Amino acid sequence: MEILNFDSSSPLGDVQSVDTSSVVVRVIDKDALSKLQVNHLVVIESSRVGRKLLGLVNKIVRKYTNEQDAVEGNLDAEALINDIVRISLIGTYLKKRGSENDVFKRTLESIPEIGSNCYMLSDKMLSDFMQVISSKSLKDLEHPLLIGNYTLNDDAKAYLDGDKLFQRHAVIVGSTGSGKSYTVANVIEQTAKLKSANALLFDIHGEYQPLDGDGVQCFKIAGPNDFPDSNNIFLPYWLLTYEEMIALMLDRSDSNAPNQAMMFSTSVIKGKRDYLESKSKSELAEIITLDSPTPYNLNSLLEYFKEEDVKIEKGSSGRDKQGTYYGKLTRFIQRLEAKKSDKRLNFMFSNNSNLLSTNYMTDLCNRLMKPSGSENDGVKVIDFSEVPSDILPLVASLIARLIFSVQQWMDKSKLHPIALFCDEAHLYIPQNTTQTIENSSLQSFERIAKEGRKYGVSLVVISQRPAEVNRTVLSQAGNFIAMRLTNADDQNVVKKLLPDSLGDFAELLPILDIGEALVVGDASLLPSRIVINQPSKKPNSNTMKFWEEWSKDVPDSHVDEAVAALIKQSKI
Numbered sequence: 001m002e003i004l005n006f007d008s009s010s011p012l013g014d015v016q017s018v019d020t021s022s023v024v025v026r027v028i029d030k031d032a033l034s035k036l037q038v039n040h041l042v043v044i045e046s047s048r049v050g051r052k053l054l055g056l057v058n059k060i061v062r063k064y065t066n067e068q069d070a071v072e073g074n075l076d077a078e079a080l081i082n083d084i085v086r087i088s089l090i091g092t093y094l095k096k097r098g099s100e101n102d103v104f105k106r107t108l109e110s111i112p113e114i115g116s117n118c119y120m121l122s123d124k125m126l127s128d129f130m131q132v133i134s135s136k137s138l139k140d141l142e143h144p145l146l147i148g149n150y151t152l153n154d155d156a157k158a159y160l161d162g163d164k165l166f167q168r169h170a171v172i173v174g175s176t177g178s179g180k181s182y183t184v185a186n187v188i189e190q191t192a193k194l195k196s197a198n199a200l201l202f203d204i205h206g207e208y209q210p211l212d213g214d215g216v217q218c219f220k221i222a223g224p225n226d227f228p229d230s231n232n233i234f235l236p237y238w239l240l241t242y243e244e245m246i247a248l249m250l251d252r253s254d255s256n257a258p259n260q261a262m263m264f265s266t267s268v269i270k271g272k273r274d275y276l277e278s279k280s281k282s283e284l285a286e287i288i289t290l291d292s293p294t295p296y297n298l299n300s301l302l303e304y305f306k307e308e309d310v311k312i313e314k315g316s317s318g319r320d321k322q323g324t325y326y327g328k329l330t331r332f333i334q335r336l337e338a339k340k341s342d343k344r345l346n347f348m349f350s351n352n353s354n355l356l357s358t359n360y361m362t363d364l365c366n367r368l369m370k371p372s373g374s375e376n377d378g379v380k381v382i383d384f385s386e387v388p389s390d391i392l393p394l395v396a397s398l399i400a401r402l403i404f405s406v407q408q409w410m411d412k413s414k415l416h417p418i419a420l421f422c423d424e425a426h427l428y429i430p431q432n433t434t435q436t437i438e439n440s441s442l443q444s445f446e447r448i449a450k451e452g453r454k455y456g457v458s459l460v461v462i463s464q465r466p467a468e469v470n471r472t473v474l475s476q477a478g479n480f481i482a483m484r485l486t487n488a489d490d491q492n493v494v495k496k497l498l499p500d501s502l503g504d505f506a507e508l509l510p511i512l513d514i515g516e517a518l519v520v521g522d523a524s525l526l527p528s529r530i531v532i533n534q535p536s537k538k539p540n541s542n543t544m545k546f547w548e549e550w551s552k553d554v555p556d557s558h559v560d561e562a563v564a565a566l567i568k569q570s571k572i
Helices: 067-072 123-138 162-167 180-191 242-249 257-278 298-309 330-341 343-349 360-369 389-409 436-455 471-475 488-497 505-511 546-550 559-568
Strands: 013-018 022-027 041-045 051-064 080-095 102-105 117-120 145-150 157-160 170-173 199-203 216-221 312-314 320-322 379-383 418-422 457-463 479-482 516-521 524-532
Touching: 013 080, 022 041, 041 080, 080 524, 102 524, 145 180, 157 162, 157 524, 162 457, 170 180, 170 488, 180 199, 180 379, 180 418, 180 457, 180 524, 199 389, 242 257, 242 330, 242 389, 242 436, 257 298, 257 330, 298 330, 330 343, 343 389, 360 389, 389 418, 389 436, 389 457, 436 457, 436 471, 457 471, 471 488, 479 488, 488 505, 505 516
Parallel strands: 170 457, 170 479, 199 379, 199 418, 216 379, 418 457
Antiparallel strands: 013 022, 013 117, 022 080, 041 051, 041 117, 051 080, 080 102, 145 157, 145 524, 312 320, 479 516, 516 524
């Protein structure tokens, strides 16, 4: 059955000019024009039999014979020349050979001829066409990815192709209060229903903790007073690469920085080999590198640094002289001890002996990377709210790098895909870096954006400030869910990332309603304006109601409790 059958319908108009992906139509049916709006769908006859071209209305223009008549309001029928509709072509509708079903393809296999008829879609046609679009994404899955309903037709449900959404990476953006967190929670909730789901959500402010349960498990980067347990994640210092450790510890403006870096590198590799020797793993000790995730004792390393910093040795003449590193490690030792004693960095420098186990990294990666099963949930929400903001990029990229590295070294036949949802991505995948730590973080995420598809690692970049997110990472995304954006810089970034063929479609960004999104990319056959469904479990992202709260009776003050918690770095 052909859905778009216009044999008995009057055309809206006929084609007057054609470009590579845009068409100008002269309106014939003046009554139909009153029902047409910008961003509505229209159908144009193709030069090939059995095919029709779909287009989005970009502009509707009315021209007059005499402009002075138009200005003075003398708009009789004689004053009109014609009405012009500018259309961007977005795809082809055809009857697939050997199939009973109609097909929509996002390619232009032909262009319309001059004089070809252009038709408006009736409500029934639009509804049926949207169902064709949706069914294309279902693929007989038990749990298809239902994201909401099409704005063009409230009865038509909007499905996304889950494979393509994650294969080509995705971007979810929107200003504060636009419904971005609900959209993320919606996708997470549906992902968690899959039998072997595997995803991590970087929860920077702890707002997604209510999603716990039903296939979602919540972890937390350990706080100042936390101990290793099933819910706390520790990332011991020995998981850091040499570059990451130097970015965290070394002050490159120090005149002794080169000596400190060299001393640190030689001491770390020796510490790792000594550790493996003590565990009777001599063969492994011979092949590890400086960046191998192998434990070493930081206390022993510090003691060695202190000895070298004050070392006096005998010269060739028998007289005492200062050692090679005498006084050159003092500031490095101070910074290292300051980091080690900082309670906020308990998750990295804890003295718990369990964190120096040879099996610790295996256990950690299993917790983070195992898909849904009898003992674990497929979606892992990681709370970063107690991580200091200055090292947040380092911690986020450390987890991402560990996951990518494990996937990279896994046998291709045994790879299981995993997705990383990066909430508030502008905080740790920034466009402009000012610190060495941020540069180190960017390298990990840029590599995943470029190569992740080969190893089954997908990025979902989530941000309220796309203008502040690294362009290289954004440019690798093939799917965009863009909610209301009020900032001009943010709008421009998204517009540049969308296909040129969409014309002025992105001009809707500042006027979208709360919970509405423009969905463009491989996962959506049709660039669409969609009303996003609300999740059953809502994140704690509600904005405080200032005026309402100020109108209530004076509450008890808890400032003293907050100050005490700030001083002791704990809310307990």
